[in-house]
Amino acid sequence: MNNSFIQINNISKHFADVKAVDDVSFEIKEGEFFSLLGPSGCGKTTLLRLLAGFEYPTSGNLLIDGIDITALPPDKRPTNMVFQNYAIFPHLNVEKNIKFGLRKLGLSHDEIGNRVKDVLKLVKLEGYEERFSNQLSGGQRQRVALARALVRQPKVLLLDEPLGALDKKLRDEMQLELRTLQKNIGITFVFVTHDQQEAISMSDRVAVMNDGKIQQLSAPNELYKNPKNIFVSDFIGETNFLKAETKSSDGGFTNVSIEELGEFKIKNNLNIAANSSDVVCSVRPESMMISKVKSDWDICLDAKIRQTSYLGEMTRFYVEVKGIDKTITVSSQHFDNQSFENNECFISISLEDISLLNKK
Amino acid sequence: MIGFWRKIYAKNDNVKAYTLLSPALILIILAMVVPMALMLSFSMFTQVNMMEIDYTFTFQRYIDFFQKNLLVTLLIKSIKISFLVTLITLITAYPVCYYIAFYVKKNKMLWLVLLTLPFWTSYLLRVFSWKIILGTKGVINSSLINAGILSEPLTFLMYSETAVVITLTHAWAAFALLPLYVSLEKIDFSFIEAGRDLGLSRFEVFWKITFPLSLPGVIGAILIIFIPTVGDYVTPALLGGTDGRMLSNMIQAYFGKINNIPLGAASATIMLTTVILITIIVSNVTKRLTQRLT
Numbered sequence: 001m002n003n004s005f006i007q008i009n010n011i012s013k014h015f016a017d018v019k020a021v022d023d024v025s026f027e028i029k030e031g032e033f034f035s036l037l038g039p040s041g042c043g044k045t046t047l048l049r050l051l052a053g054f055e056y057p058t059s060g061n062l063l064i065d066g067i068d069i070t071a072l073p074p075d076k077r078p079t080n081m082v083f084q085n086y087a088i089f090p091h092l093n094v095e096k097n098i099k100f101g102l103r104k105l106g107l108s109h110d111e112i113g114n115r116v117k118d119v120l121k122l123v124k125l126e127g128y129e130e131r132f133s134n135q136l137s138g139g140q141r142q143r144v145a146l147a148r149a150l151v152r153q154p155k156v157l158l159l160d161e162p163l164g165a166l167d168k169k170l171r172d173e174m175q176l177e178l179r180t181l182q183k184n185i186g187i188t189f190v191f192v193t194h195d196q197q198e199a200i201s202m203s204d205r206v207a208v209m210n211d212g213k214i215q216q217l218s219a220p221n222e223l224y225k226n227p228k229n230i231f232v233s234d235f236i237g238e239t240n241f242l243k244a245e246t247k248s249s250d251g252g253f254t255n256v257s258i259e260e261l262g263e264f265k266i267k268n269n270l271n272i273a274a275n276s277s278d279v280v281c282s283v284r285p286e287s288m289m290i291s292k293v294k295s296d297w298d299i300c301l302d303a304k305i306r307q308t309s310y311l312g313e314m315t316r317f318y319v320e321v322k323g324i325d326k327t328i329t330v331s332s333q334h335f336d337n338q339s340f341e342n343n344e345c346f347i348s349i350s351l352e353d354i355s356l357l358n359k360k
Numbered sequence: 361m362i363g364f365w366r367k368i369y370a371k372n373d374n375v376k377a378y379t380l381l382s383p384a385l386i387l388i389i390l391a392m393v394v395p396m397a398l399m400l401s402f403s404m405f406t407q408v409n410m411m412e413i414d415y416t417f418t419f420q421r422y423i424d425f426f427q428k429n430l431l432v433t434l435l436i437k438s439i440k441i442s443f444l445v446t447l448i449t450l451i452t453a454y455p456v457c458y459y460i461a462f463y464v465k466k467n468k469m470l471w472l473v474l475l476t477l478p479f480w481t482s483y484l485l486r487v488f489s490w491k492i493i494l495g496t497k498g499v500i501n502s503s504l505i506n507a508g509i510l511s512e513p514l515t516f517l518m519y520s521e522t523a524v525v526i527t528l529t530h531a532w533a534a535f536a537l538l539p540l541y542v543s544l545e546k547i548d549f550s551f552i553e554a555g556r557d558l559g560l561s562r563f564e565v566f567w568k569i570t571f572p573l574s575l576p577g578v579i580g581a582i583l584i585i586f587i588p589t590v591g592d593y594v595t596p597a598l599l600g601g602t603d604g605r606m607l608s609n610m611i612q613a614y615f616g617k618i619n620n621i622p623l624g625a626a627s628a629t630i631m632l633t634t635v636i637l638i639t640i641i642v643s644n645v646t647k648r649l650t651q652r653l654t
Binding site: 052053054073074075079080081083084085087089090091100101103104105148149152 | 548550551553554555556557558559560561568569572573
């Protein structure tokens, strides 16, 4: 397997004075399901369009399978795209839409027929050959778009938020299906989404983007467990932030004073400087507990509950801790849903699960 | 009484629809259906002398039309001129609309308004202004002579078929711009990107995707220009001379100077039928051609 199948070298793309993509470099492995994740306007779609050839970079270069494609037009690139709105040609039926991309490949009539048949089977759309775009449901259109791109057997398939237009249930189904499909055909997928759950559940690796830059590139579980900065920690899943200040450093650990709670020894994976007030501690909801009785966890605090709102798998508490109002989110399974006497409760945190992050 | 009508009005959707349609319907019946019926019936009468018309039904006027070489020639010429006008307008207006629809990002409306600006003046005024441009002592000829390129003025510019084609093309361009623009504007740019992504060159993408998708606008433009220009008589009368005369000028003469209303009515009916037939054929052929393209 080629570890640098797609090479993105110092790519920048500026629109007037907006830096949509700002000096980004990374590599994508062959056969990988790779996601670009970020809020709208973070540059993820621009980066995808740069790969497709719809935009050309202001600086930097792009290589796919060792070939420099930076200056190639879209029709000369070994990529195909599934568009956000699917872009199914409305004047052609499903079969002709799929055949559309084959006409320039110099295939025999039989081979074209076979490829169309195979790809229709792959996306489970046999029997829909004669339908037009307006006679298809959202999910079916998505399959046609997928088939039309895959039938050309590209080296890289680019997907621009392809599940965004589907309803929740269908989206979950398609996530699983896309993942299975990708494993079966082994083509490299570059998937753009703003939905962190989608990116995390489908991808081998995820690049989280913001302000035109890669914030973190790693496997999904790493993103959640070891976020590199406050943006990633906040963007991926729920989290609780606690104001903090680093004191002295001691190997992989740092003494940190967390607002009003006291000083603790916390592991410092990110080489955060000592004596800095520009830091924050992040605690995931499942690493916090709210209980009626005192626990033996590393940190256990008295608190008063002002209000609760139940969010399903999580519950949000508006509490007062040592005179300060705080909002904390806790896994619903981590507190007994009994009524608290006089709203008195204990908040417990395990030190192991606190990540220390730079504010910027 | 008012209550009674209100009940009927509220209960019955048809009544509601026809009430709302009635002003337009009455106008169309009075201004279109009645004159058409009159024209059809007059085409079946006979002009006996200057004042008298014989009201017995006959198809003789239609036979007369096809026996007069002049009328048939003028009909063919009218169609030819309109056809040229339509073609030139399409070829010139399409790229402009394409540009505005896909490449102009801001102030699209301003572009459209500027393009249609000449059409805010009267039709006659525009025809006369072409006289100033195309005439023997007009802008084109005098500048070419002053520049020493020509010694004699170009005579084919004025009082000719060329003059009629140029003037009509200019006069009707705005009507082609709007349907073309609307149909191009509606095309999602991702269709064009998808075409490129699927391996086609810019040129191929245009013929296989953009053009077929803009077809409703193209057909609309063809009809909107072809139909009125076949029957135009102001431009040929003012700029056509003898060479640029069209059937409509002859029809006008039959109703006026020559005073043969039945033959004029028959000519008008024949022209109407021809135009209807041609538009049906043209839109079908265009659709077929595009299907073959894709």
